[in-house]
Amino acid sequence: MKTQLLLGALLPLVSAHFNLVYPVARGFDEDQLGQFPCGSQNTVSSNRTQFPITGAPIQLLMGHTSAKVEVFMALGNDPGSNFNITLLPTFQERGPQNFCIGAGALQFPAGLNITDGMNATIQVVTNGDPSGGLYNCADITFTSTQLSTADYSSHCQNSTGVSVAALSNAGFANGTSSDATASTSAAPSGSTSAAAATGSGTSTGAASQATFAGFALGAMGVLAGMAAL
Numbered sequence: 024m025k026t027q028l029l030l031g032a033l034l035p036l037v038s039a040h041f042n043l044v045y046p047v048a049r050g051f052d053e054d055q056l057g058q059f060p061c062g063s064q065n066t067v068s069s070n071r072t073q074f075p076i077t078g079a080p081i082q083l084l085m086g087h088t089s090a091k092v093e094v095f096m097a098l099g100n101d102p103g104s105n106f107n108i109t110l111l112p113t114f115q116e117r118g119p120q121n122f123c124i125g126a127g128a129l130q131f132p133a134g135l136n137i138t139d140g141m142n143a144t145i146q147v148v149t150n151g152d153p154s155g156g157l158y159n160c161a162d163i164t165f166t167s168t169q170l171s172t173a174d175y176s177s178h179c180q181n182s183t184g185v186s187v188a189a190l191s192n193a194g195f196a197n198g199t200s201s202d203a204t205a206s207t208s209a210a211p212s213g214s215t216s217a218a219a220a221t222g223s224g225t226s227t228g229a230a231s232q233a234t235f236a237g238f239a240l241g242a243m244g245v246l247a248g249m250a251a252l
């Protein structure tokens with residue numbers, strides 16, 4: 024009995040590729056997850072996650088023991104496949120189960136002028152199984168209301184042993200050769216959060232969240248450095 028329960032708990036992990044847990048995914052069809060964009064979830068969610076302008080994490084559930092990961096964003100109510108903003112260039116993740124990308128790791132380009140009530144869609148891409156990409160999307164509405172520290176923590180957890188590493192010349196996580204579109208949107212140095220992008224900088228709370236929850240300075244320094252190239 025115990026064995027069955029264990030297997031029941033483990034099997035979905037192995038076969039689920041990866042889930043976008045926060046912000047909440049549009050939907051999930053494991054068999055279609057390799058379909059660009061959004062793993063074939065082409066209907067915008069009617070229930071958008073309120074995503075703080077001052078910074079919020081991205082929580083993933085990794086079904087593989089290692090994966091290349093890349094994060095894109097598209098502005099608007101129904102952007103189709105136009106994910107032309109790179110929030111985090113391709114990096115290597117290791118370790119299954121919970122993996123949190125801290126708010127401070129996301130590189131919002133300057134000049135987006137993100138304001139309260141704006142809609143957008145975030146697409147997280149990992150490398151395929153075995154080739155191509157895997158795609159999950161979440162529809163969000165930007166809000167000026169911050170996450171409380173407790174809410175932030177509940178949406179930002181790492182399983183034991185999870186780590187990240189920078190990749191040089193990584194290209195797209197889906198393994199296709201780079202075309203200029205996505206790679207040009209590198210963040211200006213210093214712009215590691217939406218707060219920086221909007222120039223609002225109103226919140227010490229978010230700043231400290233970003234500090235403790237973003238990729239640790241070591242790893243993130245490398246990633247940010249690569250993005251600025």
Ligand SMILES: *[C@@H]1O[C@H](CO)[C@@H](O)[C@H](O)[C@H]1NC(C)=O
Nearest residue numbers: 059095106156195197199205
């Ligand atoms: C791979 O990702 C890039 C960047 O998101 C995208 O433009 C391209 O269409 C994807 N390739 C495939 C085969 O889906």
Ligand SMILES: *[C@@H]1O[C@H](CO)[C@@H](O)[C@H](O)[C@H]1NC(C)=O
Nearest residue numbers: 046047048069070071072073
């Ligand atoms: C809408 O989203 C919120 C936050 O993501 C979630 O708590 C709630 O259960 C969702 N409601 C529906 C009807 O899906």
Ligand SMILES: *[C@@H]1O[C@H](CO)[C@@H](O)[C@H](O)[C@H]1NC(C)=O
Nearest residue numbers: 098105106107108109132208
């Ligand atoms: C992304 O696409 C939208 C719609 O075509 C366009 O208005 C916007 O300038 C593009 N943004 C970037 C960063 O390329």
Ligand SMILES: *[C@@H]1O[C@H](CO)[C@@H](O)[C@H](O)[C@H]1NC(C)=O
Nearest residue numbers: 098133134135136137220221
């Ligand atoms: C953002 O705001 C600045 C200053 O008001 C303006 O110059 C710029 O064109 C705006 N950018 C976009 C994408 O709306």
Ligand SMILES: *[C@@H]1O[C@H](CO)[C@@H](O)[C@H](O)[C@H]1NC(C)=O
Nearest residue numbers: 068069070071100140141142
């Ligand atoms: C954002 O999307 C919601 C539906 O989810 C819609 O009601 C709202 O008008 C949209 N906001 C903007 C600024 O278009």
Ligand SMILES: *[C@@H]1O[C@H](CO)[C@@H](O)[C@H](O)[C@H]1NC(C)=O
Nearest residue numbers: 181185186187236237238239
């Ligand atoms: C989660 O793990 C990543 C990768 O090691 C790390 O950069 C990040 O700071 C961790 N976040 C938290 C909240 O532990």
Ligand SMILES: [Cu+2]
Nearest residue numbers: 038039040152
């Ligand atoms: Cu898989």
